Amino acid sequence: MSALPAEAVGRPILSARSLSHSFQAVRVVDGVSIDIDEGRLYGLIGPNGAGKSTVMNILAGAQKPIGGTTHYGGVDITRWPAYRRARHGVIRTFQLSNEFARLTVLENLLVAVPNQPGDTFREVFTTPRRRWNRRQGESLDRARALLARFNMEAKADDYASDLSGGQKRILEILRAVMAQPRLLLLDEPLAGIHPRIIESVCDYLRELRREGVTILMIEHELEVVETLCDAVVVMASGIVIFRGSMTEARQRREVIDAYVAG
Ligand SMILES: Nc1ncnc2c1ncn2[C@@H]1O[C@H](COP(=O)(O)OP(=O)(O)OP(=O)(O)O)[C@@H](O)[C@H]1O
Ligand SMILES: [Mg+2]
CATH class of the missing domain: 3.40.50.300 (P-loop containing nucleotide triphosphate hydrolases)
Structure with missing residues (x-):
């Protein structure tokens, strides 16, 4: 941003x-x-x-x-x-639903990113793979940096359901931020x-x-x-x-x- x-x-x-x-x-x-x-x-x-x-x-x-x-x-x-x-x-936070609790912390952040190439069937075929990889790489870097900022980098691959109550709230905010x-x-x-x-x-x-x-x-x-x-x-x-x-x-x-x- x-x-x-x-x-x-x-x-x-x-x-x-x-x-x-x-x-x-x-x-x-x-x-x-x-x-x-x-x-x-x-x-x-x-x-x-x-x-x-x-x-x-x-x-x-x-x-x-x-x-x-x-x-x-x-x-x-x-x-x-x-x-x-x-x-x-216009983005609001949502309490982690069951569906998201079963994703990892990092996955939760990545699925929040809008317009990922590959979101639609057509884009899979029309987006050059090089650009696709770069965009995904940027989102990944951003997600990891956000987690590091809140000392949650060690939790990246844990299920979101395993976070403490407070960490879940932070994840909700970070998901909203990833949604731009x-x-x-x-x-x-x-x-x-x-x-x-x-x-x-x-x-x-x-x-x-x-x-x-x-x-x-x-x-x-x-x-x-x-x-x-x-x-x-x-x-x-x-x-x-x-x-x-x-x-x-x-x-x-x-x-x-x-x-x-x-
Ligand atoms: N789904 C619902 N069904 C019935 N009544 C509701 C519902 N949601 C809220 N209310 C009622 O509407 C009123 C306003 O609720 P709201 O949640 O918007 O208040 P709030 O200012 O956010 O309160 P709080 O500070 O407690 O979160 C309250 O009287 C509440 O009981
Ligand atoms: Mg309220």
Whole structure:
């Protein structure tokens, strides 16, 4: 990934308007609008049950909203399914499903890479083998470098199911990174990660932002959000109650009340 040109940082990349969602006739997301600028790191915060994960699922295309629109790079993607959003760089983490738990750690990273030559029947015949090998080699180098960064290189050939809980969470983040995100959606990426490792994951997220990746992350630990995020969106009971800096959010009555009530 190369760094974003300076003029691109701060340009709107995603704009969601009046998103709504219900479960069993209960409105859990009620008219949520979110604007995300390119190359920034946002925190999506709020008490349990506020609707944060539901909003993130809607942005990822994993859940269909009952109302509202989402534009990405100026294009209306409201009806796009998750795989199509992912192909255009909207990537979210997924908990390791059984299927992936049965792959090795390294295989998990390699299958996340989009558009590998050989992905389709036609490409097997049309891609020169030399180029194919080079592309695969680059992905392999990248995957190994990522594992080394988190001291997991010795685990490369272990089944993902054999990792500790925290290492699984790191693998989920690294899989998302291998998928070449432009907008990375992270639902509590630090949950379950050992306190000693949290700082290195945070440093890595900062580095991704420097490289031009836009990040929206849900996080409960407000100290982490304050040091990491450029801006926060605070939700409570299905609506957005604040947008701005974490420092300002802490002083807002409605935010304090929401946390006390939640
Ligand atoms: N699949 C579902 N079926 C029914 N209700 C659901 C479902 N998913 C979420 N809900 C409900 O919708 C509301 C919002 O849930 P959501 O998971 O979006 O909140 P959240 O802000 O992510 O909370 P948390 O901080 O606990 O993860 C909650 O009341 C939750 O119980
Ligand atoms: Mg949640």
